[in-house]
Amino acid sequence: MGGKRILSDQQLDEMAALRERGWSIDRIAEYFTAAGTPISASSINWQCMRVGADAPPRLRGKHTRPGAPYVRYGFTVRPWTDEDDALLVELEVAGKKMREICRRLGRANSSVRGRLLTLARRDARREEKAG
Structure with missing residues:
Protein backbone atom coordinates (compact mmCIF):
# COMPACT_ATOMS: atom_id res chain seq x y z
CA MET A 1 0.00 0.00 0.00
CA GLY A 2 1.36 3.41 -0.94
CA GLY A 3 4.50 4.32 -2.81
CA LYS A 4 8.07 4.99 -1.81
CA ARG A 5 8.36 7.18 1.29
CA ILE A 6 9.83 10.63 0.81
CA LEU A 7 10.56 11.48 4.45
CA SER A 8 12.45 9.29 6.90
CA ASP A 9 11.10 8.62 10.38
CA GLN A 10 13.45 11.30 11.74
CA GLN A 11 12.21 13.80 9.14
CA LEU A 12 8.58 12.95 9.97
CA ASP A 13 9.30 13.68 13.62
CA GLU A 14 10.90 17.00 12.64
CA MET A 15 7.96 17.81 10.35
CA ALA A 16 5.48 17.17 13.18
CA ALA A 17 7.48 19.34 15.57
CA LEU A 18 7.63 22.19 13.05
CA ARG A 19 3.87 21.99 12.42
CA GLU A 20 3.06 21.95 16.11
CA ARG A 21 5.41 24.90 16.56
CA GLY A 22 3.22 26.81 14.10
CA TRP A 23 5.00 26.48 10.78
CA SER A 24 2.72 26.53 7.74
CA ILE A 25 2.42 23.51 5.46
CA ASP A 26 4.05 25.50 2.63
CA ARG A 27 6.95 26.61 4.83
CA ILE A 28 7.62 23.02 5.94
CA ALA A 29 7.61 21.81 2.32
CA GLU A 30 10.03 24.59 1.34
CA TYR A 31 12.28 23.75 4.32
CA PHE A 32 12.63 20.08 3.35
CA THR A 33 12.97 20.88 -0.35
CA ALA A 34 15.76 23.40 0.37
CA ALA A 35 17.50 20.76 2.51
CA GLY A 36 17.54 18.34 -0.45
CA THR A 37 14.32 16.38 0.04
CA PRO A 38 11.84 17.72 -2.53
CA ILE A 39 8.29 17.33 -1.23
CA SER A 40 5.02 19.04 -2.06
CA ALA A 41 2.87 20.97 0.36
CA SER A 42 0.02 18.51 -0.23
CA SER A 43 2.30 15.62 0.78
CA ILE A 44 3.30 17.51 3.93
CA ASN A 45 -0.38 18.14 4.69
CA TRP A 46 -1.22 14.44 4.26
CA GLN A 47 1.68 13.36 6.47
CA CYS A 48 0.76 15.88 9.17
CA MET A 49 -2.80 14.54 9.17
CA ARG A 50 -1.51 10.96 9.20
CA VAL A 51 0.73 11.45 12.24
CA GLY A 52 -1.68 13.79 14.04
CA ALA A 53 0.52 16.89 13.85
CA ASP A 54 -1.72 19.93 14.10
CA ALA A 55 -1.06 23.65 14.11
CA PRO A 56 -1.40 25.46 17.43
CA PRO A 57 -5.01 26.59 18.09
CA ARG A 58 -4.15 30.26 17.48
CA LEU A 59 -3.08 29.42 13.91
CA ARG A 60 -5.91 27.13 12.83
CA GLY A 61 -8.14 28.35 10.07
CA LYS A 62 -11.89 28.56 10.24
CA HIS A 63 -13.63 25.27 9.48
CA THR A 64 -15.85 25.48 6.42
CA ARG A 65 -17.89 22.77 4.78
CA PRO A 66 -19.00 23.02 1.16
CA GLY A 67 -22.70 22.40 0.77
CA ALA A 68 -22.74 21.27 -2.84
CA PRO A 69 -20.46 19.33 -5.21
Whole structure:
Protein backbone atom coordinates (compact mmCIF):
# COMPACT_ATOMS: atom_id res chain seq x y z
CA MET A 1 0.00 0.00 0.00
CA GLY A 2 1.36 3.41 -0.94
CA GLY A 3 4.50 4.32 -2.81
CA LYS A 4 8.07 4.99 -1.81
CA ARG A 5 8.36 7.18 1.29
CA ILE A 6 9.83 10.63 0.81
CA LEU A 7 10.56 11.48 4.45
CA SER A 8 12.45 9.29 6.90
CA ASP A 9 11.10 8.62 10.38
CA GLN A 10 13.45 11.30 11.74
CA GLN A 11 12.21 13.80 9.14
CA LEU A 12 8.58 12.95 9.97
CA ASP A 13 9.30 13.68 13.62
CA GLU A 14 10.90 17.00 12.64
CA MET A 15 7.96 17.81 10.35
CA ALA A 16 5.48 17.17 13.18
CA ALA A 17 7.48 19.34 15.57
CA LEU A 18 7.63 22.19 13.05
CA ARG A 19 3.87 21.99 12.42
CA GLU A 20 3.06 21.95 16.11
CA ARG A 21 5.41 24.90 16.56
CA GLY A 22 3.22 26.81 14.10
CA TRP A 23 5.00 26.48 10.78
CA SER A 24 2.72 26.53 7.74
CA ILE A 25 2.42 23.51 5.46
CA ASP A 26 4.05 25.50 2.63
CA ARG A 27 6.95 26.61 4.83
CA ILE A 28 7.62 23.02 5.94
CA ALA A 29 7.61 21.81 2.32
CA GLU A 30 10.03 24.59 1.34
CA TYR A 31 12.28 23.75 4.32
CA PHE A 32 12.63 20.08 3.35
CA THR A 33 12.97 20.88 -0.35
CA ALA A 34 15.76 23.40 0.37
CA ALA A 35 17.50 20.76 2.51
CA GLY A 36 17.54 18.34 -0.45
CA THR A 37 14.32 16.38 0.04
CA PRO A 38 11.84 17.72 -2.53
CA ILE A 39 8.29 17.33 -1.23
CA SER A 40 5.02 19.04 -2.06
CA ALA A 41 2.87 20.97 0.36
CA SER A 42 0.02 18.51 -0.23
CA SER A 43 2.30 15.62 0.78
CA ILE A 44 3.30 17.51 3.93
CA ASN A 45 -0.38 18.14 4.69
CA TRP A 46 -1.22 14.44 4.26
CA GLN A 47 1.68 13.36 6.47
CA CYS A 48 0.76 15.88 9.17
CA MET A 49 -2.80 14.54 9.17
CA ARG A 50 -1.51 10.96 9.20
CA VAL A 51 0.73 11.45 12.24
CA GLY A 52 -1.68 13.79 14.04
CA ALA A 53 0.52 16.89 13.85
CA ASP A 54 -1.72 19.93 14.10
CA ALA A 55 -1.06 23.65 14.11
CA PRO A 56 -1.40 25.46 17.43
CA PRO A 57 -5.01 26.59 18.09
CA ARG A 58 -4.15 30.26 17.48
CA LEU A 59 -3.08 29.42 13.91
CA ARG A 60 -5.91 27.13 12.83
CA GLY A 61 -8.14 28.35 10.07
CA LYS A 62 -11.89 28.56 10.24
CA HIS A 63 -13.63 25.27 9.48
CA THR A 64 -15.85 25.48 6.42
CA ARG A 65 -17.89 22.77 4.78
CA PRO A 66 -19.00 23.02 1.16
CA GLY A 67 -22.70 22.40 0.77
CA ALA A 68 -22.74 21.27 -2.84
CA PRO A 69 -20.46 19.33 -5.21
CA TYR A 70 -17.64 21.38 -6.69
CA VAL A 71 -14.86 20.91 -9.25
CA ARG A 72 -11.22 20.56 -8.16
CA TYR A 73 -8.48 19.87 -10.71
CA GLY A 74 -11.12 18.95 -13.27
CA PHE A 75 -12.85 16.39 -11.04
CA THR A 76 -16.21 16.78 -9.34
CA VAL A 77 -15.86 16.52 -5.58
CA ARG A 78 -18.84 15.39 -3.53
CA PRO A 79 -18.67 16.96 -0.06
CA TRP A 80 -19.02 14.73 2.98
CA THR A 81 -22.36 15.00 4.75
CA ASP A 82 -23.13 14.27 8.40
CA GLU A 83 -24.85 11.09 7.21
CA ASP A 84 -21.74 10.04 5.24
CA ASP A 85 -19.58 10.66 8.32
CA ALA A 86 -21.92 8.62 10.54
CA LEU A 87 -21.91 5.68 8.12
CA LEU A 88 -18.12 5.89 7.72
CA VAL A 89 -17.57 5.77 11.47
CA GLU A 90 -20.14 2.99 11.90
CA LEU A 91 -18.45 0.83 9.24
CA GLU A 92 -14.97 1.52 10.60
CA VAL A 93 -15.98 0.73 14.19
CA ALA A 94 -17.63 -2.47 12.94
CA GLY A 95 -14.22 -3.51 11.56
CA LYS A 96 -15.20 -3.48 7.90
CA LYS A 97 -12.36 -3.66 5.40
CA MET A 98 -11.40 -0.43 3.63
CA ARG A 99 -12.47 -1.91 0.28
CA GLU A 100 -16.00 -2.49 1.58
CA ILE A 101 -16.20 0.94 3.22
CA CYS A 102 -15.17 2.60 -0.06
CA ARG A 103 -17.72 0.58 -2.01
CA ARG A 104 -20.55 1.34 0.43
CA LEU A 105 -19.77 5.06 0.42
CA GLY A 106 -19.03 5.23 -3.32
CA ARG A 107 -15.70 6.96 -2.64
CA ALA A 108 -12.03 6.44 -3.43
CA ASN A 109 -9.70 4.86 -0.87
CA SER A 110 -7.73 8.10 -0.49
CA SER A 111 -10.95 10.03 0.14
CA VAL A 112 -12.08 7.63 2.86
CA ARG A 113 -8.64 7.51 4.50
CA GLY A 114 -8.40 11.30 4.41
CA ARG A 115 -11.85 11.69 5.94
CA LEU A 116 -11.00 9.30 8.77
CA LEU A 117 -7.89 11.37 9.48
CA THR A 118 -9.94 14.59 9.40
CA LEU A 119 -12.52 13.20 11.80
CA ALA A 120 -9.76 12.00 14.14
CA ARG A 121 -8.19 15.48 14.07
CA ARG A 122 -11.54 17.07 14.93
CA ASP A 123 -12.01 14.64 17.82
CA ALA A 124 -8.52 15.45 19.11
CA ARG A 125 -9.29 19.18 18.92
CA ARG A 126 -12.54 18.69 20.86
CA GLU A 127 -10.70 16.71 23.53
CA GLU A 128 -8.01 19.40 23.69
CA LYS A 129 -10.66 22.07 24.26
CA ALA A 130 -12.48 20.01 26.90
CA GLY A 131 -9.34 19.09 28.81
